[in-house]
Amino acid sequence: MTITVIPVRIDGDIRSSDDLCSMIIRSLETNGVSLENGDILVVAQKAVSKAEGRIVDLAKIKPSRKAAKLGKKLRKDPRIVELIINEAKEIVIVKNGIIITETKHGFICANSGVDQSNLSQADSAVLLPVNPDASARKLRDCITKRRNKDIAVVITDTFGRPFREGQTNVAVGVSGIKPIKNYIGREDMFGKKLRVTEIAVVDEIASAAELVMGKSEGVPLALVRGYTYDRCKKASSKQLVRPKKTDLFRSSRR
Amino acid sequence: MTITVIPVRIDGDIRSSDDLCSMIIRSLETNGVSLENGDILVVAQKAVSKAEGRIVDLAKIKPSRKAAKLGKKLRKDPRIVELIINEAKEIVIVKNGIIITETKHGFICANSGVDQSNLSQADSAVLLPVNPDASARKLRDCITKRRNKDIAVVITDTFGRPFREGQTNVAVGVSGIKPIKNYIGREDMFGKKLRVTEIAVVDEIASAAELVMGKSEGVPLALVRGYTYDRCKKASSKQLVRPKKTDLFRSSRR
Numbered sequence: 107m108t109i110t111v112i113p114v115r116i117d118g119d120i121r122s123s124d125d126l127c128s129m130i131i132r133s134l135e136t137n138g139v140s141l142e143n144g145d146i147l148v149v150a151q152k153a154v155s156k157a158e159g160r161i162v163d164l165a166k167i168k169p170s171r172k173a174a175k176l177g178k179k180l181r182k183d184p185r186i187v188e189l190i191i192n193e194a195k196e197i198v199i200v201k202n203g204i205i206i207t208e209t210k211h212g213f214i215c216a217n218s219g220v221d222q223s224n225l226s227q228a229d230s231a232v233l234l235p236v237n238p239d240a241s242a243r244k245l246r247d248c249i250t251k252r253r254n255k256d257i258a259v260v261i262t263d264t265f266g267r268p269f270r271e272g273q274t275n276v277a278v279g280v281s282g283i284k285p286i287k288n289y290i291g292r293e294d295m296f297g298k299k300l301r302v303t304e305i306a307v308v309d310e311i312a313s314a315a316e317l318v319m320g321k322s323e324g325v326p327l328a329l330v331r332g333y334t335y336d337r338c339k340k341a342s343s344k345q346l347v348r349p350k351k352t353d354l355f356r357s358s359r360r
Numbered sequence: 361m362t363i364t365v366i367p368v369r370i371d372g373d374i375r376s377s378d379d380l381c382s383m384i385i386r387s388l389e390t391n392g393v394s395l396e397n398g399d400i401l402v403v404a405q406k407a408v409s410k411a412e413g414r415i416v417d418l419a420k421i422k423p424s425r426k427a428a429k430l431g432k433k434l435r436k437d438p439r440i441v442e443l444i445i446n447e448a449k450e451i452v453i454v455k456n457g458i459i460i461t462e463t464k465h466g467f468i469c470a471n472s473g474v475d476q477s478n479l480s481q482a483d484s485a486v487l488l489p490v491n492p493d494a495s496a497r498k499l500r501d502c503i504t505k506r507r508n509k510d511i512a513v514v515i516t517d518t519f520g521r522p523f524r525e526g527q528t529n530v531a532v533g534v535s536g537i538k539p540i541k542n543y544i545g546r547e548d549m550f551g552k553k554l555r556v557t558e559i560a561v562v563d564e565i566a567s568a569a570e571l572v573m574g575k576s577e578g579v580p581l582a583l584v585r586g587y588t589y590d591r592c593k594k595a596s597s598k599q600l601v602r603p604k605k606t607d608l609f610r611s612s613r614r
Contacts, residue, residue: 107367108572109365109571110363111568112589113361117418159394187516199609201608202454202608204608206608208600223552223553224546224549224551224552226549235519258485264557268522268523268602268608269521269522269541269602269610270465270560270600270602271366271558272539272540272558273558273559274560275564276524286525294478295577295578298476299477303528304527305518305570306527307526310529310567310571311571313567313568314363314564316362316559316564317561317568318362321548321559323549328452346524346526348522353523354456354458354522356522356523
């Protein structure tokens with residue numbers, strides 16, 4: 107079945123007092139998009155973080171000694187380093203001027219996801235949502251209720267990855283969709299069992315959405331339509347996080 | 361702009377004597393799809409490998425002592441291990457029964473991309489194309505010539521990744537499309553310079569295509585339509601390969 111990926115522009119900036127659910131519903135209408143059952147709404151992390159007040163005024167941040175030291179070494183604003191450390195469960199590696207951390211959610215990414223782009227306030231930074239799955243659930247519940255459509259919600263951010271150049275969008279929060287499609291035990295077209303194959307479909311959906319969202323054009327939403335996904339009440343982005351113990355590239359480094 | 365991702369079924373198996381270009385053109389017609397300028401044709405690696413005769417009869421493989429030893433340790437067919445070693449530039453890590461290698465192309469993946477699923481021949485395995493960029497270029501040249509349409513071609517495979525569960529599709533061969541979109545120096549919606557942002561758009565295109573291709577349904581082709589990409593005559597999947605020296609998770613392990 108053909109999939110369509112529809113960009114949805116939001117006019118104006120999102121502020122911490124904004125009702126994101128209402129803004130999204132209004133933006134869908136402004137963009138001439140009617141929700142359908144089975145649609146997947148993809149929302150940029152930054153839109154969610156802004157609405158949830160996860161913007162930090164850097165003037166109010168007093169860097170710790172550790173942050174000051176690391177900031178000096180990496181030529182990074184020590185207040186940003188302070189936020190990166192605060193948002194991290196663990197610093198995974200510091201090298202080539204880059205800080206890779208494990209965030210409190212369990213994601214391995216640069217700078218704990220702390221970012222300074224696309225913010226209307228000067229001298230500020232934005233943090234990942236505290237609980238992106240809860241954010242996704244809240245949006246889904248609200249939209250489902252107000253539009254009476256059965257949809258899924260995926261919150262996405264742009265992460266780098268080892269071994270390959272360039273970043274891609276991945277899912278950091280999900281609701282209503284099973285994050286991983288499991289082919290284990292299924293047969294291929296010649297009746298042979300498939301090798302172990304688990305596809306991170308929500309990451310692929312996030313990547314597909316990035317193609318229409320871009321980075322600088324005020325399109326923090328996309329609708330993915332036509333993909334038949336497995337409904338899941340207990341969906342969580344935690345299912346995408348590989349435990350440290352079984353991760354070949356973390357456990358091997360001890 | 362809205363993007364559409366159209367699945368294209370190929371009827372029957374692909375054999376090493378087959379003219380893949382003709383098969384693709386015929387399949388597009390059978391599936392009622394007319395090529396348009398700017399379309400991106402995504403082709404599963406296995407289809408290309410089959411047409412290029414990269415199927416190996418395992419009965420003819422005599423495992424080396426190294427392969428026999430490693431096969432025994434990992435409870436893997438030593439003949440498959442022999443192929444994995446042959447296809448590798450370097451074994452990156454062997455752990456938890458998994459062999460991660462750097463292929464001769466420079467890709468870091470499990471088993472050097474050697475696979476046994478979706479093969480009509482019993483007791484056989486399929487290898488990655490020798491030069492997937494050349495394969496993509498050949499297909500693009502042939503289709504462009506015969507249909508007079510300016511398209512891009514992306515050859516894709518399914519790779520795992522560190523830190524995150526599940527696999528996603530990535531590009532292993534490209535032609536006519538710049539693999540990475542560079543936002544460096546561009547401004548965000550508030551006129552502020554974006555942080556370093558390079559998006560691996562061909563990997564995102566490969567992921568979007570996977571959503572319609574699936575794993576067991578005989579859909580080795582997809583057409584991605586509506587995405588405005590940067591044309592590139594010298595496109596290569598090599599641009600997606602991070603050099604060992606600058607890879608945080610390889611260089612740090614020495």
